[in-house]
Amino acid sequence: MEGGTVISSFVAQFNPGKSGEEDFKVRVIGFGNLGQELSQKDLPIGSEVFVEGSIRNENRTQADGTKLRTTEIIVRKVFCQGTHEPVATAASGSASTPTPATTTRSNSRNTPPASTRSQSSRSVGTQLAAACEQLDDIAF
Secondary structure (H helix, E strand, O other): OEOOEOEEEEEEEEOOOOOOOOOEEEEEEEEHHHHHHHHOOOOOOOOOEEEEEEEEEEEEEOOOOOEEEEEEEEEEEEEEOOOOOOOEEOOOOOOOOOOOOOOOOOOHHHOOOOOOOOOOOOOHHHHHHHHHHOOOOOOO
16 A cells, blocks of 8 residues: 555456467556455456456566566456446546546447445445356356
């Protein structure tokens, strides 16, 4: 914890769809309350989640002098596959969270509905586990 800001990160891995190509990896970062919620989660390796946020590209120089380009996602919301309610959300108006761009979508199926349930006293990790247990294994 640096300066009171909780930071949590994990690596998202994407299959390129072509045989012989390596999987594409992106670092996913959560700050503030979202970082704290993500750090308390028990996401097993291989969990399928949807991440909403902004992409940041950086050029870094490693200790040996080689240049490396990295891609990171700064998280605003995390959804478990098959659910429409976020399991972790950045606090609105947080100083450590980038301001989201305003977009208009013509297809409302792409936007998860706003949560109408009140937060229970259960931990977010418990809520995530319960939500993921209700999913079937058939991908569409």
